Amino acid sequence: MKLKDQFRFVRQNMKKNRTRVSMTILATAMGCAFLIVLSSVGFGFQKSIVKDITERQVVTAIDVHGKQSMKQGFTPVTDKDIEAFEKMKNVKAVTRRMMLQQNTKYYLKDHQIDTQTIVADFPSEMKAGFKLSSGHLPKKPDEIVVGYDFATNLASKNAKPEELYDKRGVLxxxxxxxxxxxxxxxxxPVKQNENGKQIEKVFTFTITGIGVKPTKKWLEDRNAYISNDRLKEIEAFTGTPKGMLKEQNNPEPPGPKVEGVVYDEVKVYATNMEAVKNIDQQLKDKNYETYSVLNELKEVNLVFLVVKAGLIFIGTIAILIASIGIYNTMTMAVTERAPDIGIMKAIGANPKTIKRIFLLESSYIGLIGALIGTVVSYIISYTVNLALPLIIKNAFGENAPSNFTFSDIPVSLPLICIVICYVVTIISGLRPAQRATRVDVLKAMRREM
Amino acid sequence: MITVKNVSHDFEIGKKGRATIIPVLRDINFSVNRGEILTIVGRSGSGKSTLLNLISGFIRPREGGIWINEEQVSKLNEAQFADFRIKNLGFIFQSFQLIPSMTAFQNIELPLIIKGMAEKERRDKTEEMLKKVGLSEYQDHYPGELSGGQQQRVSIARALIVNPPIILADEPTGSLDSETEEDLLTFIKQLNQDLGITFLIITHDDKVARIGHRTIELSDGRITEGELV
Structure with missing residues (x-):
């Protein structure tokens, strides 16, 4: 019998018991929808957390904190190390930053701003993706670049501090x-303590460029970026590395003595995401302490893999319950159609064909149920994501976290559900189908022997 | 064409271990020649239907063997017999055995579907067969909407549609009135003469038995008359 005719038979048979078949499909659809919606919560949480992590940091960046060895203990990253990093395969750039080690306040006419001063290596910063919204990079030591939000935080010197900011803390x-x-x-103005007195020297800079607006809404860049040459001038005045303030009555710089430049932040940028793992591994093999978003993601994904597997397992129980309905429907179908099966066998229908027709029927029920369940799940998921922030706001008076996805249905989830549903329906339809092949022709035709 | 050799059969009645064995057929030997109409007569319980069921492959003989077209069908498994049946045997049953949820057209078309014939070809063949049995105008009627004679004609059309060389008929006129019975017997003779189809007919009706070229009588599971070895 041709497959097309087998399908025609199945459709005809299903039409005969429309109500019973519809109820079974409904039960299967509910089982599938339960599985998908339940698992979608796991997928949604994972998506939100991954999004949060990747938004905080560039995924191709690897933070290198220093080197840990048995002999020397922890040592910071040196220029020699950076040189070696830059020679590594698939490394796009290595940025190194130092922070000016005192509270820095900049003055522009009658405005001022408290901010952080970062000593940056501009060529490597540009290679890593640092961009300017206007102006150009510093060409002389007394030129600086400021962050996008530098201007909006430049407050008037003449106003009282308590009047400067509104309720939200915005200038x-x-x-x-x-x-x-x-x-x-x-x-x-750079300060230093000398012989129990505080001395001050004012360094003047010309702003040559403004950085681009941070891609994340909640990020603010009000930093001032100065060159290494200017830092050396500051260090010459303070007599300490990175402009560190000396303690009163102690002529020695605070902290342990370290030779050479000590960077506060070293980032290795890979050319692409795939290269991150390899570079990170190479650095770890050389005893560097590293951190990359991808490593964190790996751990997060591992945890969520277990959570999702658990949710899918619980959801599968709902499909298993629905499969009892399919088993029941198919068993009744075999019993009711036993005379027809008998006639077909008497005419010459192969038992395998009869089995296939019944298996097709059960998988038909399963697949239609899975498809309806998938559509319903997408509707539920969409509604939940839309309604939940409103419910949270109305019920608890608080705003739901922005960009939080409560339920997410990736394409793989309905596919997993359809496969599970298909396998379960085949298994539940197998026994009735085998029973159909064993229908006794003579008994089915109520023939006297 | 059909050879039945030393066939004996019995039924077990009751639960296993305490079952009673009832002999139904004893040492049956006969053959049916190509193009022949052979009728088997006997009283109720003589074993004639069991004999037909054995030849049809619906049950297996306990002893002996059955050959159809020189193939020992009694050794075929269920699936093999199904394939053999669709190619070589047509069936006419006393109670017609039509599928009630299918129209006359669909019932006649069914063996061709089972055979795997293409839709266009089988539609043409079914229409032709409906014409042959004079039921063209009833093709969309369900069995319940047809008379006994019309249902039997649908049953015959279904048996003939695959051009089987052999037709096995079990009390073909059992559910028909005398006028329809006469028509059916004429039709069977016509098919035998025109198409050379071999008929093996089980009946307890003398009128039906008389259309056979030969007749075998069964009594208490044994051939008592017309035995051929």
Whole structure:
């Protein structure tokens, strides 16, 4: 018998018991929807957490904190190390930053800003993706680049501190600096303690460029980026590395003595995501302490893999319950159609064909149920994601975390569900199908022997 | 064409271990020649239907063997016999054995579907067969909407549609009135003469028995008349 005719038979048979078949399909659809929606919560949480992690940091970046060895203990990353990193395969750039080790306040005419001063290696920063929204990179030691939010945080010197900010902690518009930044001169007073007295030297910079707006809404870049040459001038004044303040009455710089440059932040940028794992492994093999988002993601994904497997397992129980309905429907179908099966066998239908027809029927029920369940799941998932923030707001008076996905259905989930459903329905239809092949022709035709 | 050699059969009645064995057929030997109509007569319980069921492959003989077209069908398994049946045997039953949820057309078409014939070809063949048995205008009727004679004609059409060389008939006129019975017997003779189809007919009706070229009588599971070895 041709497959097309077998399908025609199945459709005809299903039409005969429309109500019973519909109920079985409904039960299967509910089972599938339960599996998908339940698992979608796991997928949704994973998506939200992964999104949060990847938004915080560039996925191709590897933070190198230093080297840990048995002999020397922990040693910071040196210029020699950086040189070696840059020679590694698939490394796009190695950025190194130092922080000026004192509270820095910049003055622009009658405005001021408390911010952090970062000593950056501009060529490597540009290679790693640092971009300017206007102006150019510093060409002389007294030139600096400022972050995108530098201007909006430049507050008036003349206003009382308690009047400067609104309830949300944002600088009020009337106290903001509104003029042009590029080309403006800013002053940075650098302090030091000498012989029990505090001395100060003002360093003047010209702003040559402004960084681009951070891609994340919640990020703010108000930093000032200075060159290494300017840092050396500051160090010459303070007499300490990175402009560190000496303790009162102690002429020696605080902390242990370290030779050479000590970077506060070293990042190795891979050319692509696939290369991160290999570079990270190579660094680890050389005893460097590293951190990469991908490593964190790996651990997060592992945890969620277990969670999702558990949820899918629980969801499968619902399909197994629905399979009892399929078994029941198919057993009744075999009993009811026994005379027809007998006639078909008497005419010359092969038992294998009869078995296949019944298996097709059970898998038909399973697949239709799975498809309906999938559609319903997508509707539920969409509704939940839409309604949940409103419910949280109304019920608890709090805003749900922005960009949080409560339920996410990737394509793989319905596919997993359909496969599970198909296997379960085949198994539940197998016994009735085998029973159909064993229908006794004479008994089925109620023939007297 | 059909050879039955030393066939004996019995039924077990009751639970295993305490079953009673009832002999049904004893040492049956006969053969049916190509193009022949052989009728088997006997009273109720004589074993004639069991003999037909054995030849049809619905049950297996306990002893002896059955050959059809020189193939020992009694040794074929269920699936092999199914394939053999669709190619070589047509069936006419006393109670017609039509599928009630299928129309006359679909019932006649069924063996061709089982055979795996292409839709266009089988539609043409079915229409032709419906014409042959004079039921073209009833093709969309369900068995319940047809008279006994019409149902039997559908049953015959279904048996003939695959052009089987042999037709096995079990009390073919048992559910028909005398006028329809006469028509059916004429039709069987016509098929035998025109197409050379071999018929093996089980009956307890003398009128039916008379259309046979030969007749075998069964009594208490043994051939008592017309035995051929």
């Amino acid at each position: 009020k518009d009337q106290y903001r600096y509104t003029g042009e930044l590029v080309g403006q001169k800013v002053e940075l």
